[in-house]
Amino acid sequence: xxxxxPFESITKTLMSGADKFTPDAAQDAAxxxxxxxxxxxxxxxxxxxxxxxxxxxTVEDMKSIKEPQAAFETFKNNAQKVVALTxxxxxxxxxxxxxxxxxxxxxxxxxxxxxxxxxxxxKGMKVAATAxxxxxxxxxxxxxxxxxxxxxxxxxx
Numbered sequence: 001x002x003x004x005x006p007f008e009s010i011t012k013t014l015m016s017g018a019d020k021f022t023p024d025a026a027q028d029a030a031x032x033x034x035x036x037x038x039x040x041x042x043x044x045x046x047x048x049x050x051x052x053x054x055x056x057x058t059v060e061d062m063k064s065i066k067e068p069q070a071a072f073e074t075f076k077n078n079a080q081k082v083v084a085l086t087x088x089x090x091x092x093x094x095x096x097x098x099x100x101x102x103x104x105x106x107x108x109x110x111x112x113x114x115x116x117x118x119x120x121x122x123k124g125m126k127v128a129a130t131a132x133x134x135x136x137x138x139x140x141x142x143x144x145x146x147x148x149x150x151x152x153x154x155x156x157x
Contacts, residue, residue, distance in 0.1 A: 054078070098130065
């Protein structure tokens with residue numbers, strides 16, 4: 001508690017954690033941030049390349065089409081591929097997010113003043129993250145399944 005001004009409590013809090021902030025701790029934190037950033041960059045690059053390849057495939061598929069119905073079917077098939085690709089990308093993002101969240105919880109527990117006391121909270125946080133991940137993945141699957149089951153266009157005679 002502060003006694004003279006509101007900034008004293010902030011200063012006291014910062015100073016109490018200063019002894020734990022060593023050059024090694026700073027380097028570990030920076031390495032973790034850089035690793036996370038690299039993982040997100042790699043994921044974004046892979047996803048962008050997949051989208052680009054899908055777009056090029058659509059262009060190539062459309063080049064040789066002369067009939068409107070064939071163009072419609074090709075466009076529909078490629079749209080379904082894009083939906084599946086988007087669902088795959090959202091799944092990858094969700095998995096990476098939960099993985100990094102769990103790593104953050106582990107780090108928080110490791111650096112907590114009473115790690116054993118924090119363990120049930122950490123476990124609860126991880127269970128909640130897993131439940132969210134499951135819900136997102138289930139929703140994605142339901143959406144993709146619904147798109148696949150959508151009524152098919154009528155064939156022209």
